[in-house]
Amino acid sequence: MTVPAQAVPELSAAQQDRLRYRRGQARRSRLLAGVSTVAFLAVAGAVIVLSPGWSRVKEQFLDVQVARDSLPAIAEGFWLNLRILVVCAVLIVVVGLGVAALRTLRGPVFAPLRIMAAAYTDIFRGMPLIVLLYIVGFGVPGLRLSGVPNAPAVLGSVALVLTYGAYVAEVFRAGIETVHPSQRMAARSLGLTYGQTMRRVVLPQAVRRVTPPLLNDLVALQKDVGLISVLGAVDAVRAAQIEVARTYDFTPYLVAGLLFILLAVPTARLADWVNARAARRQQAGGLV
Amino acid sequence: MRHMSLSRARLVPATLLAVALLAAACAEEDDTAGTNASPSGSASETADACAKENLQTHTAGKLTITTDKPAYEPWFVDDAPENGKGYEGAVAAAVADKLGFTPEEVVWTRTKFDAAIAPGPKDWDFDINQFSITEERKQAVDFSSPYYDVTQAVITTGASNAADAKSLADLEDLKIGAQVGTTSYDAIVSVIDPSSKPAVYNTNDDAKQALENGQIDALVVDLPTAFYITAAELDDGVIIGQLPTEGGEQEQFGLVLDKGSPLTACVSAAVDSLREDGTLDQLVDEWLSQAGGAPVLQ
Numbered sequence: 237m238t239v240p241a242q243a244v245p246e247l248s249a250a251q252q253d254r255l256r257y258r259r260g261q262a263r264r265s266r267l268l269a270g271v272s273t274v275a276f277l278a279v280a281g282a283v284i285v286l287s288p289g290w291s292r293v294k295e296q297f298l299d300v301q302v303a304r305d306s307l308p309a310i311a312e313g314f315w316l317n318l319r320i321l322v323v324c325a326v327l328i329v330v331v332g333l334g335v336a337a338l339r340t341l342r343g344p345v346f347a348p349l350r351i352m353a354a355a356y357t358d359i360f361r362g363m364p365l366i367v368l369l370y371i372v373g374f375g376v377p378g379l380r381l382s383g384v385p386n387a388p389a390v391l392g393s394v395a396l397v398l399t400y401g402a403y404v405a406e407v408f409r410a411g412i413e414t415v416h417p418s419q420r421m422a423a424r425s426l427g428l429t430y431g432q433t434m435r436r437v438v439l440p441q442a443v444r445r446v447t448p449p450l451l452n453d454l455v456a457l458q459k460d461v462g463l464i465s466v467l468g469a470v471d472a473v474r475a476a477q478i479e480v481a482r483t484y485d486f487t488p489y490l491v492a493g494l495l496f497i498l499l500a501v502p503t504a505r506l507a508d509w510v511n512a513r514a515a516r517r518q519q520a521g522g523l524v
Numbered sequence: 525m526r527h528m529s530l531s532r533a534r535l536v537p538a539t540l541l542a543v544a545l546l547a548a549a550c551a552e553e554d555d556t557a558g559t560n561a562s563p564s565g566s567a568s569e570t571a572d573a574c575a576k577e578n579l580q581t582h583t584a585g586k587l588t589i590t591t592d593k594p595a596y597e598p599w600f601v602d603d604a605p606e607n608g609k610g611y612e613g614a615v616a617a618a619v620a621d622k623l624g625f626t627p628e629e630v631v632w633t634r635t636k637f638d639a640a641i642a643p644g645p646k647d648w649d650f651d652i653n654q655f656s657i658t659e660e661r662k663q664a665v666d667f668s669s670p671y672y673d674v675t676q677a678v679i680t681t682g683a684s685n686a687a688d689a690k691s692l693a694d695l696e697d698l699k700i701g702a703q704v705g706t707t708s709y710d711a712i713v714s715v716i717d718p719s720s721k722p723a724v725y726n727t728n729d730d731a732k733q734a735l736e737n738g739q740i741d742a743l744v745v746d747l748p749t750a751f752y753i754t755a756a757e758l759d760d761g762v763i764i765g766q767l768p769t770e771g772g773e774q775e776q777f778g779l780v781l782d783k784g785s786p787l788t789a790c791v792s793a794a795v796d797s798l799r800e801d802g803t804l805d806q807l808v809d810e811w812l813s814q815a816g817g818a819p820v821l822q
Contacts, residue, residue, distance in 0.1 A: 292643040292783065296664055374730070377737040386739045388723065468701060468723030468734055478724065481705030484641040484664035 299487045306479040306488040313475035314495050317461050320393055324461065325454060327397045332404030337434065339405065340412050353405070360402035365463060368395045373467035392464025400457055407449050411442030444514050451507035455500050472496070574790035576624030581649050581787065587625040589616050590648040593634040596728065598752045598811055599654060606632045611748070611811035612652045615671050615795075618803055619650075619779070622794035637705050640780055641665055649787055651780040654746065656707045666785050669792040670776030671804060676711040676767045677750035677818055678742050681735060682760035686742040689764050692716055692821050698741035699723060701731045707775060708744040715767045716744075732757060748812045765821040 247255070284290060338346075338353040360368070372395040377386035385391065415438045423433040465474035472492045479488035572578070582588045591612070594603045601609035608617040608627070620630045633648050640651045641664055650668065657667045678695065680686040686698050695716050701723040702708040712722045723740050725731040732753065734740045745753060747766060754761030769775060779795070781788050798804050 289643055296643045374733045374737060374739075377739050378733070380738065386737065388739070465724070466726055466730065468725055468730075468739065470721060470724050474704065474724055477704050478709060480641075481637070482658075482660065482710065484661040486642070 295485070297486045297490060299485055302479070302483055302485045302487040303491050306476065306491055309475045309479060310472050310488060310492050310495065313470050314472035314492070316389065316469060317458075317471050318499075320389060320396070320461050320464065321458055324393050324396045324400065325457065327393075328400045328404050328453075328457070329450075331397055331401030332408050335401065335405035336408035336412060339409050342430075357402040357405050360398050361406070363399065365395065365399045365460060366466065368399055369463060369466055371395075372398070373464075388464060388467035388469040392467050392469060396457070396461065396464070400453065400460075403453055404450065407446050407453065408442065410449075411446035412438055414445055415441045444518075447510050447514065448507060451503060451510070455503050458499055458503070459496060574623065574793055579623065579787060579790060582647060583631065586629050586631050587620050587623060588631045588633060588648040589620065590633045590635040590640070590651045591616075591653045592636060595653075596749065596752075597756070598748050606630070609811075611672070611807055612654070614807045614811060615798070615804070616652050618798050618807070619791060619794045622797060623790060643783070646782040646785075649781070649785075650791055653780075654777055655780045657776050657778040658707075665783055666781040666788040667778035668781065668788065669795040669799070670778050671795050671798070672777040672808070674746045674748075674775050674777055675769065675820075676708050676715075676744055676775070677747045678716075678744050678764040678767065678821065679735075679750045679754050679758070680742040680762050680764055681758055682762055684735070684738065684741050686764060687762060689742070690821075692767075695742065695764070695821075699739070700742050700744060701725060701734055701740040702744045703728045703731055706745075708746065711767050711770070712744050714770050728753070747818065750818070751812075763818045765819040768820055768822070 287293075335353045335356060338349045339357070341349060369392060373388060373391045376384060376391060419437055419441070420433055423437040424430075428436065462471045462473045465471045470478070472495055473489075476488035476492040480486055589605070591600065591605050595605050595610075595612075596603075597610060599610050599612040601607060601613065605613050605616065608614055617627065617630070620627070635648060635651055637653075640646075640653070640655075641661075643664070654674075655661075655667070656674070657670060661667070678686075678689075678700070680689070686695065689695050689698070692715070695718065697719050699720050699722075700712050700716060700718050702712055702725070704724045704726060709722060709724060712718065723731075723734060725734065728743075728745060728749065731740070731743050735743050736758070742764065743753075744767070750763050754763050779791055781791060795804075
């Protein structure tokens with residue numbers, strides 16, 4: 237089917253004109269796009285830089301010296317964010333999957349379990365996280381029970397897992413219910429038990445389908461982890477707040493924001509990669 | 525058609541540039557206004573400039589004063605700054621009076637800490653909320669002359685691990701808390717330097733709860749607040765003692781004004797005359813009298 241280069245027929249003069257004209261147009265529009273982008277950036281920059289308050293905003297939001305001075309404290313707080321994020325993310329998946337499994341149990345005997353699972357998601361999805369943090373973080377240690385931890389990081393993590401577990405349980409349930417009933421029937425008719433059907437047939441498909449929303453929740457969690465600072469732990473945002481209060485300079489907030497973006501970007505790329513891989517596997521026969 | 529689109533493509537950036545230049549022109553104008561209005565001159569010179577009709581307040585003929593919500597005792601009473609009660613409530617009323625504003629001409633608003641120190645335009649004339657004056661902070665806001673000399677104090681409850689502490693060394697291995705954004709926090713770090721990181725709370729109310737729960741052993745607040753909290757709010761509250769000032773420098777509260785505010789000189793002059801005529805001492809006696817002696821920790 238390939239055509240040898242020499243075999244390209246001679247183009248007519250009119251066609252050559254047309255092609256030349258189109259190339260010219262393409263070049264012109266590229267040039268125009270470039271010029272207009274540069275001009276836009278220049279004007280946007282000029283409007284900001286020439287605004288009456290620019291010198292003060294620059295001093296109070298973009299002070300390199302303050303950024304450098306505050307970075308160690310903020311990084312230390314960010315390290316706490318990261319540790320809590322990892323622990324919570326694992327626990328949330330466990331809780332979410334468990335609750336979703338309970339909620340999707342078939343059979344009238346399991347009604348109490350289904351009701352309990354539904355009540356859990358209703359309560360903890362509805363409860364504002366900050367309120368739950370106060371209840372768990374200050375209420376539980378107020379009981380002064382022996383053996384109950386009173387470290388803010390631990391209590392804050394409990395509140396995060398309770399709230400996010402409820403969200404993630406619903407995501408998993410949605411995934412489980414999108415698996416067509418014929419899959420279950422086929423599995424059961426092959427002699428698999430209910431548990432085997434869930435583990436080998438339903439969940440692998442369900443989890444793959446809900447990976448994008450799960451990673452979405454992970455990014456949201458990255459930022460909400462910082463809310464445990466209301467209990468006294470110094471996370472990245474709280475560390476920045478302390479620096480801001482000391483200097484009356486907002487640059488530390490920008491530094492903290494930058495760290496969170498740097499964390500979110502790899503998560504987004506991971507999500508893209510996971511999705512692409514899932515698409516490849518599901519369309520093993522090629523694109524239809 | 526082709527010709528028209530080309531000219532439009534030239535016109536758009538040109539218009540945007542014109543807008544930018546206009547903004548630049550405005551910026552210059554604004555700057556000069558700022559320098560003209562910046563405080564200058566001695567007290568005698570400012571006397572006339574500080575006549576009520578010459579003051580460039582946010583709302584002409586009114587003095588807009590702001591503080592945080594909630595406003596805590598003993599600085600304000602009943603979270604109602606307009607009643608002129610509490611030390612800061614009374615100082616604000618006295619400053620307004622000195623500047624020639626009747627109580628009816630004083631408007632109270634509420635402003636969160638971050639908004640008070642942000643560079644944007646302010647919709648108030650000054651903020652009174654236990655702002656400590658530091659050189660670093662002066663780069664971002666204007667401070668009036670100081671209206672109160674403050675020290676930091678360590679408080680706890682009788683049931684706490686810190687109840688028997690007598691010295692700074694006794695506090696070193698304890699878990700100590702403070703409200704975020706306060707010089708109390710700085711005092712923990714620089715004066716006590718505890719082995720475990722200080723716990724930092726949104727408000728003193730949260731910190732008090734943590735203290736009562738045993739999540740922290742002690743709490744650092746300013747001395748008048750220490751007296752108020754231990755007497756009125758904590759069960760079995762104890763003041764361990766005052767913290768020595770860092771580097772021997774006296775910490776002072778000042779009124780916060782927008783950077784370059786035209787009112788700074790006049791508000792400072794009003795505070796100065798309140799100090800000189802004994803009004804400030806009298807208000808301290810009236811509202812902070814119980815905040816007297818607590819041992820200074822060594």
